[in-house]
Amino acid sequence: MSNSQILITPDDQQVVLQLDKINKIFNEGTPLENHVLHDVSLQVSRGELVALVGTSGSGKSTLLNVMGLLDVYSSGELRIQGHLTQGLSEQQRTQLRSESIGFVFQFHHLISAFNAIDNVLMPLMLRFGKPNKEQIEYAKYLLNEVGLADYADKATNRLSGGQQQRVAIARALVTRPALVLADEPTGNLDTQTADEVFDLFERFNVEHKCAIVIVTHDPRLSARCPRTIRLTDGRIVYDGASADLPNEFTKTV
């Protein structure tokens, strides 16, 4: 652990995420070489709610992993809250990730060995060790916000899919990240539950002013995001207001 904390308050930077000509090539230099992302440039500012859409195999998830520092990119420039991520060590990437980014995954991905509130607290515990009162209060507050105040001590495998996903959202927010990345968060939920989960994203987007990037297949949800970025074969083919998305794209979503 390095002692130099990267302390950034969300107010410092209006631009939370900035990608400049990002390329991602898997198995570079081998016969299996696969160029997944081509010169992807985009910018996400504080408080934005962005839908990232595209057919499967278009590179959405890879892009999300690159943005979340879970995966490295091959070339280009990626800044998180103004921080250049080029050449960071695994440790520094982990630190930046834990300070700036919250994740929500498709399959709710909770740690089944822990109960709901411990799952919410996990990012804080991994970073600071034993949680203090304030942190526990905040986790309870978030669980209350997602409507699970009574489920704090429940084992996660006794929660329904929608409940689990709401725990995951609370977990993503517990570090008060500047950026939340969600990979098909409603992918395996029924329509009504999906809508409820999406409501939460919208609410937190407004209340916490965090930028949210949601990868989704669901045209109804992407339509609810003010901005849509569309990816085809690793290239951005549309980046603008969701309302203006050409019809040809909405059909094939």
Add this chain to the structure above:
Amino acid sequence: MSFINAITHLRNSLWIEWRIAIRFLADNPLQTLLISVAISVGAAVIVFITALIMGLQSNIIDKTLGTQAHIRIEATQQHNNFAEFPDGKYVWAIESPRAQRLQSINNWQEVRDTLDQNAVFNTVSPLISGPAFATKGTARASVVLMGIEPKRYSGIINLKDYLIDGQFSIEASDVLIGYQLAKDLGLKTGDKLRIDAGDNHQSVMNVAGMFELGVRELDSRYVYTSLKQAQTLLNLPGGITILEIKIDDVFSADYWAQRTQKLTNLYVQSWMESNGQLLNALSSQSMTTQMIRIFVAMSVIFGIASVLAVSVVQRTREIGILRAMGSSQQQILRVFLLQGGLLGLAGSLLGVLIGYTLIEIFNAIDAKLFVIKLESSTMLSAIFIATLAGVLAAMVPARRAARYDPAVAIRYV
């Protein structure tokens, strides 16, 4: 200041590793239980066999050394002195070895007093020992006449402990004889016995008591009398043939024998030399035990390693999530190392308990054979080594877990 910060940071950050490690173990109780039992069986075998062999060996050594000195000093053996050989010529000589007549240690009182100065030597006991015949009526037996100084000799063999009849007395014409000799010659306490040491030195003695040392050879041959009486019979007035020594650490006998040899220039022999075969047997026994221990420990280590390897695969996705939640590679590494250590600790605690029970059962069943003592140091070192082995065993799976690519791990189903 930054050092204190680092410590605080380490303690705080280890808190969550402990928590995750314990939760992961508790989350899969059957697996944890099975491997703990396997570890405990291994630990129990190691503890039991170690204590058993240690008990057996110390028992053998105790029995062997109970009736003999640790170091014996005798007069230098007599040898032929050759005249100077002429230069440049080969000389063929046929040497017939000199007869070793009974010979006193020169200035033995001085030697004894010098050795007394050394605190390592618990007892330095003069002894005159020589061959004789014991006769009663027409029955005759060859015996070893042992002239002793009772006070000092009690430090070598405390004859009073071995007395089975009569009383301890070797003054005047009193002798103590082995019960086997008494049987052979048909003697009982109070009977007279003629001792003939040759050269017309003979005397009629009074059997004051009988002993049983438990070694047939000694019980049928030893005749104890006073130093003075024996000196007269063996025709060595004022002399002794052997100085016997006992020390605390019996295995340092060789070292002290060599030092005494240098100091006195006499013929010095330690029990380790004269019981070479015994020691050889003991050391090969120890080696066998060591092999068993190593192989059992290896199977325990591989057991822990394989269980953790499976657990790492099972938890691939959770490891990916933890990494995405901001855990470092080192944290993941420590989580699995801790699990290995915890398994080793839990398993060995149980194993030591089982080993202890086994030993108690063994002692209860056949207390006459010999008693196994389980040293607390054996138990503690078993626990310590097993815990360490657990951490070592976790090394490979833990490194693998730490190196998972989070982007890939998270998709693992």
